[in-house]
């Protein structure tokens with residue numbers, strides 16, 4: 001089973017990328033096939049704008065599309081901006097549709113405040129439904145993201161590790177069940 005993490009924080013000085021790189025590390029330790037798609041490395045112009053029809057955009061869209069297609073399950077990581085998820089993430093999602101169809105998607109949101117990106121996460125779950133994908137009911141929310149990880153992406157509070165573990169267990173159970181079903185295997 002292949003999992004892709006889609007990281008929607010693209011600004012210079014971003015903090016929530018730490019959550020994505022931390023989860024990548026944890027999943028690798030669990031021997032999960034993981035592909036981290038960091039949208040800061042693959043900028044896309046506004047969907048539908050004249051620039052979006054250029055050859056370099058088409059190549060980026062095709063490259064990301066191939067990686068999304070190969071994934072059986074997704075984790076979307078977003079910062080909270082103005083009470084919602086990042087515009088860069090929404091813009092990228094708008095380029096795709098079938099790549100997400102009937103696939104499980106876990107949501108991770110972060111904010112510098114105490115609310116931990118709850119609005120971003122809940123709104124993103126609605127968008128996941130519109131993509132024809134299955135949002136995982138559990139979310140992983142991180143408050144005070146600026147202090148949550150060090151530069152090696154190690155959590156600075158034990159409860160982050162514990163909550164991440166619970167979220168990943170749920171995610172892998174859900175994703176694994178769907179994967180088995182699609183392969184015609186008996187689901188426990």
Ligand SMILES: Cc1cc2nc3c(=O)[nH]c(=O)nc-3n(C[C@H](O)[C@H](O)[C@H](O)COP(=O)(O)O)c2cc1C
Pocket residue numbers: 009010011013014015016017079080081082083084110111112113114115116117145146
């Ligand atoms: C444009 C913008 C809007 C923001 N709006 C919110 C918000 O509505 N609620 C919140 O808790 N934090 C808000 N923040 C703070 C972010 O949560 C904070 O920057 C955090 O580090 C996550 O974003 P980052 O990955 O870009 O650093 C906002 C930050 C920016 C840049």
